[in-house]
Amino acid sequence: MMLLEVVAATKHFGRLAAVRDVSLAVPQGELRAVIGPNGAGKTTFFNLISGLFPPTAGRVVFDGRDVTGMPAHARVKLGMARTFQITEIFPELSVRENVRVGAEVAAGFRLRPWISRAEGAELQRRIEETLSLAGLANKADRLVGELAHGDQRAAEIAMALALRPRLLLLDEPTAGMGDQETYEITQLIRGLHRDGKLTIVLIEHDMRVVFHLADRITVLDQGKLLAEGTPQEIAVNDAVQAAYLGKAA
Amino acid sequence: MTGGEGARKLIALGAIWAALLLAPYWMPPLGGYTALGTRVLVLGLAAMSVNFLLGFTGVLSFGHAAYFGLGAYGAGLALKFLAPSTPLSLICGMLVGGIAGAILGALIVRRRGVYFAMVTIAFGQVFYYIAFQWSSVTGGDDGLRGFSRRPLDFGAFSVDILSNAESFYYFVLFCFALAAAAMGFVLRSPFGRTMIAIRENERRARFLGIPVERHIWIAFTLSCFFIGFAGALYALLNNFADPKGLHYSQSGDFVIMAVMGGMRSFWGPLLGAAVFVILQDYLSSITVNWMSFIGLLFVFVVLFFPRGLLGAIRRKVQA
Ligand SMILES: Nc1ncnc2c1ncn2[C@@H]1O[C@H](COP(=O)(O)OP(=O)(O)OP(=O)(O)O)[C@@H](O)[C@H]1O
Ligand SMILES: [Mg+2]
Numbered sequence: 415m416m417l418l419e420v421v422a423a424t425k426h427f428g429r430l431a432a433v434r435d436v437s438l439a440v441p442q443g444e445l446r447a448v449i450g451p452n453g454a455g456k457t458t459f460f461n462l463i464s465g466l467f468p469p470t471a472g473r474v475v476f477d478g479r480d481v482t483g484m485p486a487h488a489r490v491k492l493g494m495a496r497t498f499q500i501t502e503i504f505p506e507l508s509v510r511e512n513v514r515v516g517a518e519v520a521a522g523f524r525l526r527p528w529i530s531r532a533e534g535a536e537l538q539r540r541i542e543e544t545l546s547l548a549g550l551a552n553k554a555d556r557l558v559g560e561l562a563h564g565d566q567r568a569a570e571i572a573m574a575l576a577l578r579p580r581l582l583l584l585d586e587p588t589a590g591m592g593d594q595e596t597y598e599i600t601q602l603i604r605g606l607h608r609d610g611k612l613t614i615v616l617i618e619h620d621m622r623v624v625f626h627l628a629d630r631i632t633v634l635d636q637g638k639l640l641a642e643g644t645p646q647e648i649a650v651n652d653a654v655q656a657a658y659l660g661k662a663a
Numbered sequence: 664m665t666g667g668e669g670a671r672k673l674i675a676l677g678a679i680w681a682a683l684l685l686a687p688y689w690m691p692p693l694g695g696y697t698a699l700g701t702r703v704l705v706l707g708l709a710a711m712s713v714n715f716l717l718g719f720t721g722v723l724s725f726g727h728a729a730y731f732g733l734g735a736y737g738a739g740l741a742l743k744f745l746a747p748s749t750p751l752s753l754i755c756g757m758l759v760g761g762i763a764g765a766i767l768g769a770l771i772v773r774r775r776g777v778y779f780a781m782v783t784i785a786f787g788q789v790f791y792y793i794a795f796q797w798s799s800v801t802g803g804d805d806g807l808r809g810f811s812r813r814p815l816d817f818g819a820f821s822v823d824i825l826s827n828a829e830s831f832y833y834f835v836l837f838c839f840a841l842a843a844a845a846m847g848f849v850l851r852s853p854f855g856r857t858m859i860a861i862r863e864n865e866r867r868a869r870f871l872g873i874p875v876e877r878h879i880w881i882a883f884t885l886s887c888f889f890i891g892f893a894g895a896l897y898a899l900l901n902n903f904a905d906p907k908g909l910h911y912s913q914s915g916d917f918v919i920m921a922v923m924g925g926m927r928s929f930w931g932p933l934l935g936a937a938v939f940v941i942l943q944d945y946l947s948s949i950t951v952n953w954m955s956f957i958g959l960l961f962v963f964v965v966l967f968f969p970r971g972l973l974g975a976i977r978r979k980v981q982a
Binding site for chain 1: 848849852853854857859860863864866867868869870871872873874875878881
């Protein structure tokens, strides 16, 4: 059963085709990495999947439902959560309050004037659980805008997890991190995938992370699908080598 | 929240309510008068309603005087043509302001930033011209006259809020307390947290599953109900409704009160309204250019106390 299917998606910005006729199918429980040189269209591809804007052509199917024209918030309700390449958080709220917003939406409380005591306790339990999963339990009362970059990235993942998603989209989760932070985030993602059987699609530049985590890899280049396969296959793929070396040269 | 902070909040809250409850006793010796206190409460409630959007949802409406004025006309017309009942006039004013806000809000919420502010001004001015032109109903330029607030009838006894300024002050304080409690209740609810989420980061809010436009519309509508209620109280205070109350310059005054007092704090706009109203009362007896002085003070506060007067006081207390 495919959880996510993208069928021949294309996105134009004026005359620029940022994504051209890209298809992808991710089965339930897979961890898929999307890689490619700068400007390949990876983030644009994520934006199409998550509903920031509609594709110029093509379809997005989530869990058997066509969500191509569906607004972003409705996709979240179906179980899609994402993080951004440039961290998007609520800087003037504490880490716990950041996570609480997602948890309350997931519990269906967003229009509630009032929560019962039992509901509140259950909610609190979930918030604390999510915080400790992301390794933020001891920083829960700090303002998230005052945290170190790596902790802010972790907080954004925690916010997405508070939604209890079925598909998690991570746009360069280790961007701008040092080795230790990268290691911790990698362990977190691995845990989510292995224990939670969460389906994850992640964009990543750090090849150590990609090859450590991914079940399969999709390679984009200049908006086009260049290759798809297991890490072993991608490692020896000539076209992929050329695309990366071509950029480096 | 630490224990010390919680205690400090409780003390501050107690001080605010004590000052409001005792205003008719401490204001006259300081050169004020009770009706001035009533005016602070009414305009303070209006500024708090504007700030419900500005400070807590991050949306600047520059046309909220429209719903304030509609509340005033709604209350005045109800007293004049419907029934001589003070509570009924308040309900009518609140409904007129709130329902107009719900309808126009639906047309506005897709705009953002400056565009949002401009569209709110435009709609506000439409109401201003209607009130100005439609003199057979609204009294036109002269305003709506020929009504006055009625005594509160409790069956066994009635309270004269028309000629007794103290009674009217306490009646307005009671109404103010109800509205402030309702506002505080909304802001503490899960819905209130989604408002703050939208203020902090609209994109993140959207990708946490919040339908941002719908939530802004609800917040806009609620704030129009609150300011319509304030407008109705304003009509009762003056026994008069005036097209100036709908004008965008009145909207500007509300924004100045909210920003000057401190838009990130619940009570800031009330403080801003107090400073505004008292300065206006004092300065307008000395000079016709009183607004320039308030304007200067506003610029001074914005430059040196970006969190407003209440924000500055808070920082001082915490230091
Ligand atoms: N909103 C937009 N409007 C116009 N052009 C855009 C927009 N978003 C992306 N682009 C362009 O589309 C192309 C693909 O950008 P995209 O951000 O998807 O690349 P990417 O693969 O994520 O790159 P990086 O690795 O640097 O993050 C780039 O040329 C970019 O300038
Ligand atoms: Mg990118």
